[in-house]
Amino acid sequence: MSSPRLRPAGAGIASPRSAGTKSTSFLSPEAGVTPSRPADLEATLRAARASGRKLLVPYVTGGLRDDWVALLIAVADGGADAVEVGLPFSDPMMDGPTIQEASYRSLERGTTPASVLSELRGLDVGVPLVVMTYANLVLRAGTKRFASELVGAGFSGAIVPDLPLEESEEWERDAATQGLQTVLLAAPVTPDERLSRICERSHGFVYGVNLMGVTGERQSLAASSAVLAKRLKATTDKPVVMGFGISGPEQAVAAAEYADGVVVASALMRAAMAGAPPEEVGERVAAIRAALDRGQP
Secondary structure (H helix, E strand, C coil): CCCCCECCCCCCCCCCCCCCCCCCCCCCCCCCCCCCCCCCHHHHHHHHHHCCCCEEEEEEECCCCCCHHHHHHHHHHCCCCCEEEECCCCCCCCCCHHHHHHHHHHHHCCCCHHHHHHHHCCECCCCCEEEECCHHHHHHHCHHHHHHHHHHCCEEEEECCCCCHHHCHHHHHHHHHHCCEEECEECCCCCHHHHHHHHHHCCCCEEEECCCCCCCCCCCCCCHHHHHHHHHHHHCCCCEEEECCCCCHHHHHHHHCCCCEEEECHHHHHHHHCCCCHHHHHHHHHHHHHHHHHCCC
């Protein structure tokens, strides 16, 4: 198992807690501590794209297992350009059965937003971290406090899929003030005018949803993926990353053909819930990385 890697001490960063420590408060009692600044998500992804590299963003459910931080490190080491970390939530409306089950197992372990952020505070996995969460958690904590806590735990970006464009301005503003980039999603049926606004306001990358439906593995990539990727690339110069229904190398290569990269989630969490050790989950990421680098599965 990889040993935890800490960001350099200093710059006011809070001392990391040992893995498995739980906080009973909604967010960490260390709110207000000035952290060292996490990596710039969009700048990192733009640089990787400029080098000719297709972007790979794997997902890990926070608190899924006792060794979930080791899982996070393993997928980062497998060739990720950023890693998405899901805060477990009782009603994950965008997620399919696999991620729902991962969230349920994490919550059954007693995981809270505070415990996830506590275990990440001070950790350096070598690539930017992007939180995936839901509006209830953001609004319960308050947008300013939540954004500050995320940055303090080392996050560079945030995805809040159930916060509509018309209601997200306060969050986007408060997140940006903290240096946290808000990643917005675009669906296959998004009209052109709305697509343009999403691309303008999204930061870090634009998340293209391959299909209408929830997350989860599919046997084949939806035809709507290529259509949406082309529309997004014609609308913005920001990194375009496609997700939903990408199960392995073949679908990752297909989804990345017209986009800048892919998100892979359910396939990895299915393996993790089946008991695969961190190294095996990391090898799955490495296989997708190798396929994207070759341009073929």
